[in-house]
Amino acid sequence: MKRSAASDGLRTRIADGIAWLTLERAHAGNRITQALAQELCRRAAELEEHDHVVAVVLAASGAHFCLGVEKGGDWERQVDWVEAIARLTRPVIAAIQGDALAEGLELALACDLRVASDRARFALPQLQAGRLPSHGGTQRLPRTIGRARALDLLLSGRRIDAAEAEMIGLISRVVPHRSLSRTVRLLVDTLKGKGPIALRYAKEAVLSGLDLPLDQGIRLEEDLYVLLQTTRDRRQGIAAFLHHRKPVFRGT
Amino acid sequence: MSLKHQTPLVQKSVGAHHAAPVLYDKDGPVAIVTLNRPHVLNAYDVAMRDALYETLGAVRDDPEVRAMILRGNGPAFCTGGDVREFGRAPSPVMAREVRWRRDVWRLLRSLPQATVAAVHGYAVGGGFEMALLCDLCIAADDARFAYPETGLAMIPGIAGTQTTPRALGLGRGLDLILTGRWLSAAEAYRLGIVVRVVPRKALHATAIDLARRVCALPSSLVARVKRAVHDGIELSLADGLALEARLSSLIGRGRRVLPAAVGELQEA
Numbered sequence: 250m251k252r253s254a255a256s257d258g259l260r261t262r263i264a265d266g267i268a269w270l271t272l273e274r275a276h277a278g279n280r281i282t283q284a285l286a287q288e289l290c291r292r293a294a295e296l297e298e299h300d301h302v303v304a305v306v307l308a309a310s311g312a313h314f315c316l317g318v319e320k321g322g323d324w325e326r327q328v329d330w331v332e333a334i335a336r337l338t339r340p341v342i343a344a345i346q347g348d349a350l351a352e353g354l355e356l357a358l359a360c361d362l363r364v365a366s367d368r369a370r371f372a373l374p375q376l377q378a379g380r381l382p383s384h385g386g387t388q389r390l391p392r393t394i395g396r397a398r399a400l401d402l403l404l405s406g407r408r409i410d411a412a413e414a415e416m417i418g419l420i421s422r423v424v425p426h427r428s429l430s431r432t433v434r435l436l437v438d439t440l441k442g443k444g445p446i447a448l449r450y451a452k453e454a455v456l457s458g459l460d461l462p463l464d465q466g467i468r469l470e471e472d473l474y475v476l477l478q479t480t481r482d483r484r485q486g487i488a489a490f491l492h493h494r495k496p497v498f499r500g501t
Numbered sequence: 502m503s504l505k506h507q508t509p510l511v512q513k514s515v516g517a518h519h520a521a522p523v524l525y526d527k528d529g530p531v532a533i534v535t536l537n538r539p540h541v542l543n544a545y546d547v548a549m550r551d552a553l554y555e556t557l558g559a560v561r562d563d564p565e566v567r568a569m570i571l572r573g574n575g576p577a578f579c580t581g582g583d584v585r586e587f588g589r590a591p592s593p594v595m596a597r598e599v600r601w602r603r604d605v606w607r608l609l610r611s612l613p614q615a616t617v618a619a620v621h622g623y624a625v626g627g628g629f630e631m632a633l634l635c636d637l638c639i640a641a642d643d644a645r646f647a648y649p650e651t652g653l654a655m656i657p658g659i660a661g662t663q664t665t666p667r668a669l670g671l672g673r674g675l676d677l678i679l680t681g682r683w684l685s686a687a688e689a690y691r692l693g694i695v696v697r698v699v700p701r702k703a704l705h706a707t708a709i710d711l712a713r714r715v716c717a718l719p720s721s722l723v724a725r726v727k728r729a730v731h732d733g734i735e736l737s738l739a740d741g742l743a744l745e746a747r748l749s750s751l752i753g754r755g756r757r758v759l760p761a762a763v764g765e766l767q768e769a
Contacts, residue, residue, distance in 0.1 A: 340675075340679050361675045361679060362672075362675065362676055362679065362680070363672065389671070392670065392671045393670050393671045393672045394670060394672075395670060418669070418670050418672050418673050418692075419672065420672070421672060421673070421676040436680070439680050439681075440679065440680070442652060443651035443652050443654070443679070443681070444651060444652075444653070444654025444655070446654065447650065447651045447653075447654045447655055447656055448651055448679060450656050451650075451651055451656045451657075451662060451678050451679055452675065452679065454656060454662035454663070455662050455663075455665075455666050455671070455674055455675055455678060456671075458662055458663045458666075459663075459666055459667070459671065462735045463660075463663055463664075463667070463735050466660075466662075466663040467606075467660045467663055470656065470657070470658065470660060470661075470662045470663060471597065471600055471601075471658065472597070473656060474655070474656055474657075474658040475593045475596055475597045475600075476593065477654065477655055477656060478590065478593045478596060479593055480654060482654035483653065483654040483655055485654065486652065486653035486654035486655065487584055487587050487653055489653075490584050490653055491584060491585065496652070496653070496654070498654055
């Protein structure tokens with residue numbers, strides 16, 4: 250895989266253990282076409298093969314993050330592009346520099362951490378258009394912000410600003426627009442300072458565990474916890490902590 | 502109420518003047534369990550974990566105890582597992598077996614009595630997780646919560662990966678666990694995992710007051726409402742409503758019932 254490649258509206262770049270996926274259909278509000286959706290699926294699958302990728306940033310060019318799916322286009326077949334992102338085992342940061350609407354918000358919800366510009370607005374307006382969200386919104390939104398607020402957004406279709414999104418827990422951070430890049434880089438640095446396998450297992454414990462009864466989720470956590478005891482990184486992490494120095498993790 | 506009369510439940514061997522790692526005191530119907538390794542900010546080691554197991558078993562089996570407060574001595578509530586001990590851990594196979602053989606954390610979260618975590622200073626790693634395993638958490642205004650585990654190439658191991666997203670939602674749960682960022686008492690209150698924030702010097706009195714209110718209720722009622730909420734939320738709504746119906750129909754029978762788990766109602 251090339252270090253940086255752009256195809257069908259998606260630019261992919263891997264540098265220093267971080268994969269950057271950038272939607273590049275700014276002229277169309279980064280609306281998703283079938284080609285772009287397929288490219289997202291391809292790149293997501295390839296990323297999983299790269300052991301040294303610690304985290305993924307999903308970003309977008311132009312004024313908006315993603316305004317949804319391209320209207321009018323006839324898709325030959327179903328492409329599970331949102332689930333392709335949701336299935337990534339590394340932590341995924343959504344860098345939301347503008348509006349995330351409809352499937353665009355559903356895509357952001359499939360990421361683990363959402364950092365937004367104060368200019369960004371969020372909505373699931375599909376009901377107003379006579380249909381149901383079909384890319385995970387009715388499932389991920391309540392699990393993220395609770396049932397009442399999810400139904401509020403779904404039934405009203407209203408657009409909320411970044412401040413409200415942060416308050417209700419839809420996004421983890423809101424920052425001034427010009428600080429977004431820097432904030433994302435700082436967040437990336439934070440994740441790079443963690444054990445890579447620990448990050449993957451933490452994500453797995455949380456996401457898979459949420460589907461299990463509590464007792465079984467706790468068993469899953471314990472199994473992953475104990476598995477981590479066999480890693481060199483954990484020994485490194487403990488030694489570094491005891492000697493008051495910064496750990497150097499290798500992902501083993 | 503005096504804290505001077507604390508009975509150490511586990512004594513270390515003669516010759517070593519170590520205070521017990523867990524202190525147990527009773528103020529009428531309120532059990533007060535105090536983490537007591539202040540020199541290491543109440544980091545827990547095997548000795549503390551074992552002492553906690555004994556203490557919580559005593560709480561569970563004491564019909565006079567109607568509420569329990571979990572607190573920490575010294576500048577912090579608890580800073581999680583004692584990292585110095587981690588290098589000396591048994592094999593992962595052994596570690597896993599030991600965890601289930603003496604499941605102190607399951608004991609904590611399934612006590613029939615109401616449990617109140619009174620948190621001041623750091624509640625970090627396992628300390629944060631312990632607070633979430635109690636029914637209620639109250640905090641001093643200096644309380645701060647965090648999950649530093651991933652920074653040591655570990656994950657939370659006291660159910661934190663399960664309890665945190667269930668309490669705070671998926672987004673906030675992942676944020677706290679992946680990034681290890683700090684959560685202030687004020688934010689914890691806003692997010693609903695802390696039900697009171699008070700000045701440090703009012704923490705204990707507030708905990709006692711909260712505990713005493715619960716003590717005014719019949720113990721079987723408290724045990725049942727705990728089961729209804731904790732077990733019910735894991736079930737489909739229909740099954741949860743059926744659970745509630747079963748649990749509420751036992752009130753007024755005049756016999757003391759100790760429900761241990763869903764479907765396992767045992768007569769005392």
